Amino acid sequence: MPSWKILVVDDDPDIRRIAALSLERIGGFRVVLADGAQEALAAAAAGVPDLVLLDVTMPGMDGPETLRALRERPETAQVPVVFFTATSNDADVDRLRALGAVEVISKPFDIAELPRRVRDILGRATVNSAE
């Protein structure tokens, strides 16, 4: 079975590095990394990912603006987007979900748990799209 492709978008190289290790080496996913919105949109245009892990706080276009841009493009309009955030409280999580994120993952995150959560989300997304 071909592995799912995850686009990780974060301006912090330390987070990109550890997320890639976690998702590729523990989870067995294919991972594409982007350091911000423009690189993410270009990467998504070059090859539509199965899921986007998107940092909320980035310089320039932030996570919510990037999500909006992804939704405006037909090829990525339906791609599940998961927000990564270091400052999540219940109100933040509700706000981010209301923007259209399927899930919100708090930083710091558990590197062993991240692939399981991504797999669960992809499983739910696959079921929903088949219905």
Place this chain on the structure above:
Amino acid sequence: MTPAPDPSIDALLAAARAQFAAELPAKAAKVEALVALGAWDEARRAAHRLRGSAGTYGFVELGASAGAVEDLLLESAGVPDGDGRARLEEQLRRLADLAGQAQGEAR
């Protein structure tokens, strides 16, 4: 299906953690330097990054300290003074201490 565990993952994670730890004093110093320059927004962003990354690499206490710096900068709406400034400087010293300890432990 969950893939089989990769035996090399522990070594890769340890190497990534050691590299991160080696860079921690410089990251803490950057936050402090930005505060000294009065570059509040950049200081808050640098602290925010450290808050998210440090805990993920296993430096939970340091991540919490970076979070406290970020919160103090947020509370002061960008320009801490008086008691806020004193608490910020105390937290920056703590951040630098923890960064030095983490670097030492990872050697």
